[in-house]
Amino acid sequence: MDDEELNAYGVLLELRHKKTTDVNPTAPKHLLFNTFLFKQLWYLQKYSYHMVWRWTKNNDIFSMDTIFIPVNHANSHWVFCNSACRRRGGDHLLL
Secondary structure, eight states: OOHHHHHHHHHHHHHHHHHHHHHOTTSOOEEEOOTHHHHHHTGGGSOOGGGTGGGGTTSOGGGOSEEEEEEEETTTEEEEEEEEEEEETTEEEEO
16 A cells, blocks of 8 residues: 555545544544655654644644554555543543
8 A cells, every 4th residue: 555545545534533523522533644744754864843843733632532643664564653642630641
């Protein structure tokens, strides 16, 4: 599976998630980044926050229950990094 197919699948998942949260506002909130986030974050083999700082300006990542980041491992297969953000007494725990 290449990156464009994975991005298209991500768009379908986002549309499905939007329909679910429209019907049930208490449903868990998810954020799925596209395949270019990790590539930009590790630009030129260095941590490059300045390349991605705008990617979350329209999303409050601390209000999400789960964040998914697709990562291409050695140009051979894709993995999803999953960050489960769970609320505990008003605080957030990032796993």
